[in-house]
Amino acid sequence: MKIYRPRTAIAFPLQIVLVVPFVLQIFGAVGLVGYLSFMNGRRAVDDLAKQLMDRTSDVVDEHLQSYLAIPHTLNQINADAIRRGILDIRDRETVGKYFWDQIQAYNVTYIGIGLSTGGGIAAASYDGKTGTIDDWTTEPSKTNTNYATDAEGNRIRINATWDWDNFSEPWYTEPIAAGKPIWAKITTSNLPTGPYIAASASRPIYDSQNRLLGMVAVDIHLLKLSDFLRDLDISQSGQIFIMERDGTLIANSGTDKPFTLINDKVQRLRAVDSPDPTIQAIAKHLQASDGSQSSVQVTDLQLDLQGKGILFTLYPGAMNMAWTG
Secondary structure, three states, X not given: OOOOOOOOOOOOOHHHHHHHHHHHHHHHHHHHHHHHHHHHHHHHHHHHHHHHHHHHHHHHHHHHHHHHHHHHHHHHHHHHHHHOOOOOXXXXXXXXXXXXXXXXXXXXXXXXXXXXXXXXEEEEOOOOOOOEEEEEEOOOOOEEEEEEEOOOOOEEEEEEEEEOOHHHOHHHHHHHHHOOOEEOOOEEEEEOOEEEEEEEEEEEEEOOOOOEEEEXXXXXXXXXXXXXXXXXXXXXXXXXEEEEOOOEEEEEOOOOOOEEEEXXXXXXXXXXXXXXXXXXHHHHHHHHOOOOOOXXXXXXXXXXXXXXXXXXXXXXXXXXXXXXX
């Protein structure tokens, strides 16, 4: 016969019974307060980061729009001077010096006029330092002659010559198709003066009887545009880049060029192929999301890039992007 004995209840000291509930309440209260403080601090940091991003975006927009307005303003001034007869396009020496003076005054690469006859005249600073003059005609051949100049813009010697045809250049043909001032397709050339890759603002020009005379254009070399972005006042760890909507790089504030040379030919880079890992990450994310610029995508990019803020500003035919670290 088995004898069942009642189990003895485990006795806890009175101190534990009285103290433990209070300790648990204290830890719970401290933990809750700590969690709320952490969340409030994180929200404050996020607010500050957003303010920094907004400020950076405003700075980038203001300076970039002002800089990119210069070519169109110059084109308007030059078109008006030609239409009113102030600038005689038949006087090639004077027109060359006129454009040469503008090259000295403005941070652009090229200012010129392509005539409907096939000829033209321009001033350029292909190396970003030295002013030169380009002069081309259709007779006896479609050849452009680049002249070195003295301190007054006078031609002193021939630097180089190369084939040139107005009617095959986007800065000449695209404004005719558009019927208005535009930014033409970015062009690349391997000139005797070196690799040339530029964004061209151009517009049709007319005489006093409203007859088409040709096109005026102002170019900004992409390296000059990159230099401009690099000089902008943004955060110390911030960077900016501009790319076309198809993902091709235009310019960036880093030290990497937006193009490369393959067999001495200029080859533009896609953002996903940039040597800069951050540009690659942003471009790949946009590629995966079909280029959406929704707030959700911005949040995702912030997470993907370990908290770096991403700013988007859309421009005609291009997208300006800046991030702050």
